[in-house]
Amino acid sequence: MQLLVNIDVPDVAAAEALYTQAFGLTPARRFGDAGVELRGGNAPIYLLQNAAGSGAAAGAQRDYARHWTPVHLDVVVDALEPALERALAAGMRQEHPIREANWGRIVRLADPFGHGWCLLQFVGRGYDEITS
Incomplete structure (x- = not known):
C-alpha cells in the first residue's frame, strides 16, 4: 500500500512556501497552478488548490x-x-x-x-x- 496525503488549500503558492519553510519539504512535481507535490517525508504531500466556499464532501463547503x-x-x-x-x-x-x-x-x-x-x-x- 502507498499512502498519499492531499491537503486542500486556497492558495497553493502560499501553502508551498509555508510547508517547505516550516517542515523542510521540497517541491517535486507541479500540476499547473492547481497543485504541487511536496517530498521529504514518508508519504508525498499534495497541495490542491480549492477555493473557500467550493463544494466538498457530503454537501459541505470548504472553509x-x-x-x-x-x-x-x-x-x-x-x-x-x-x-x-x-x-x-x-x-x-x-x-x-x-x-x-x-x-x-x-x-x-x-x-x-x-x-x-x-x-x-x-x-x-x-x-x-x-x-x-
Whole structure:
C-alpha cells in the first residue's frame, strides 16, 4: 500500500512556501497552478488548490477558518524547540504549550488554512514506552 496525503488549500503558492519553510519539504512535481507535490517525508504531500466556499464532501463547503477534524498530521522531529521556531517563523500558530509524556514531547499547531498539525519529539523508545 502507498499512502498519499492531499491537503486542500486556497492558495497553493502560499501553502508551498509555508510547508517547505516550516517542515523542510521540497517541491517535486507541479500540476499547473492547481497543485504541487511536496517530498521529504514518508508519504508525498499534495497541495490542491480549492477555493473557500467550493463544494466538498457530503454537501459541505470548504472553509479555511480553523476547524477540528479527526485527521491531522504529525511531524516527527529530532529537537522540538528548533522545529517549533521554524514552524512559527513560517506562519504556523502554536495552540498549546509543549506537553511532556513518557514517550516524548508534543506541541499542537495550526496553519493559516485551518489545518491542525503536531510536532513530536520521541524519547526513549517512543510510543513503545506505552504499548501494552
